[in-house]
Amino acid sequence: MTSGGHKISARQRWTPTAVQLQILERIFDEGTGTPSKQKIKEITSELSQHGPISETNVYNWFQNRRARSKRKQVMVASSSNNNNNHNNAGESEVETEVESPKTKPENLLLVSEGQGQHHDVCFQNPEITSQLHFLGVGDDHMCQLKEWGEAAFMTKHGRVSE
Amino acid sequence: MTSGGHKISARQRWTPTAVQLQILERIFDEGTGTPSKQKIKEITSELSQHGPISETNVYNWFQNRRARSKRKQVMVASSSNNNNNHNNAGESEVETEVESPKTKPENLLLVSEGQGQHHDVCFQNPEITSQLHFLGVGDDHMCQLKEWGEAAFMTKHGRVSE
DNA sequence: GAACTATGAATGAACG
DNA sequence: CGTTCATTCATAGTTC
Numbered sequence: 001m002t003s004g005g006h007k008i009s010a011r012q013r014w015t016p017t018a019v020q021l022q023i024l025e026r027i028f029d030e031g032t033g034t035p036s037k038q039k040i041k042e043i044t045s046e047l048s049q050h051g052p053i054s055e056t057n058v059y060n061w062f063q064n065r066r067a068r069s070k071r072k073q074v075m076v077a078s079s080s081n082n083n084n085n086h087n088n089a090g091e092s093e094v095e096t097e098v099e100s101p102k103t104k105p106e107n108l109l110l111v112s113e114g115q116g117q118h119h120d121v122c123f124q125n126p127e128i129t130s131q132l133h134f135l136g137v138g139d140d141h142m143c144q145l146k147e148w149g150e151a152a153f154m155t156k157h158g159r160v161s162e
Numbered sequence: 163m164t165s166g167g168h169k170i171s172a173r174q175r176w177t178p179t180a181v182q183l184q185i186l187e188r189i190f191d192e193g194t195g196t197p198s199k200q201k202i203k204e205i206t207s208e209l210s211q212h213g214p215i216s217e218t219n220v221y222n223w224f225q226n227r228r229a230r231s232k233r234k235q236v237m238v239a240s241s242s243n244n245n246n247n248h249n250n251a252g253e254s255e256v257e258t259e260v261e262s263p264k265t266k267p268e269n270l271l272l273v274s275e276g277q278g279q280h281h282d283v284c285f286q287n288p289e290i291t292s293q294l295h296f297l298g299v300g301d302d303h304m305c306q307l308k309e310w311g312e313a314a315f316m317t318k319h320g321r322v323s324e
Numbered sequence: 325g326a327a328c329t330a331t332g333a334a335t336g337a338a339c340g
Numbered sequence: 341c342g343t344t345c346a347t348t349c350a351t352a353g354t355t356c
Contacts, residue, residue, distance in 0.1 A: 013332045013351060034344075037236070055237055060333055067346065068331080175336055175347065196341095222337060229342065230335085329354070338345075 014057045019050040024058070028065055035062060176219045181212040186220070190227055197224060 016024065027035070027043060035043065035058075044055045178186065189197070189205060197205060197220075206217045 015332085015352065057332080061331095063344080064332065066344095070345090177336085177348095219336080223335095225341075226336065232342085325356100327354105327356085330352085332349105332351085334347100334349075336345105336347085339343085340341100 014053065016047075016053070016057075016061070017051045020047045020053060023047060023050075024061055024065075028062065033066070176215060178209075178215070178219075178223065179213045182209045182215065185209060185212075186223055186227075190224065195228070 023046060024043070037055075040055050040058050040062075044053060044058050047053045047058065185205070185208060194201060202217050202220050206215060206220050209215045209220065
């Protein structure tokens, strides 16, 4: 299979070069936490001297960088404070994925997808949906929920409650 | 045990289904740039026929859509001096999401493997259900939706509900 | 070469 | 409304 087919999906992602990475990290470390759009353009121009890059790439890079740093910090942050181990009072409903707010490395996600296939699965993939539709799968076929309650999350500012 | 009522909500972020997306895009393209609150309700009602959705979701979707379009325009407009984007990051083309039928079977595969158990599965997308069936999954585990807890709209700044 | 990892890209939700 | 955050998906790159 896949032989003779046409290469339609050429969605390769940009891969920063070493030089670009150095510059990016330097800027990021300098303190320009949130570079303005103008700044983005400057950086893009600068980096374009060392390889193909677009403003979107720079923007995404900073966004990811920041999110990643935060995640790392959060993940590491658990050894401070006193150790208060108190398991929950049983009641393991569905093993909700609403785990602790400070423990959600992306690795867990991978685990659920790749090797570990022994826990709750929630299907919410727009991509899959689209693809299925293209595959000729009808939208409303079997599982037609009768009533969808309006469920809205109210995570005000504390992100994950608790 | 003895614990009544739980938030079985396994969905933290609404994911529009293909049908919902189509409708949304159509409306957005129709010209109803900023749907009124009344319009929002109508759209929500319409979309709720194809999956769980709330007015907030619709509102956010339109806002995001608008912002995204604008940002793209700004990016293009800014590039007047030197232009070196020849990669896929720009995404300036609106070409249809014509994904090849043999795209990435990974997601589908994980789906088929992931739900081979008995755990609760949250089906947001009817399409997924079809696919699962296609993969050889019995519908016994499918329509197991219990009840979507009705959560009040927080609307800090008064978003949708008023 | 399949599994795992790292990270860029996409998007929904929240804030100001 | 524009910007930013947070979560998830997809793929390049690495390991075994």
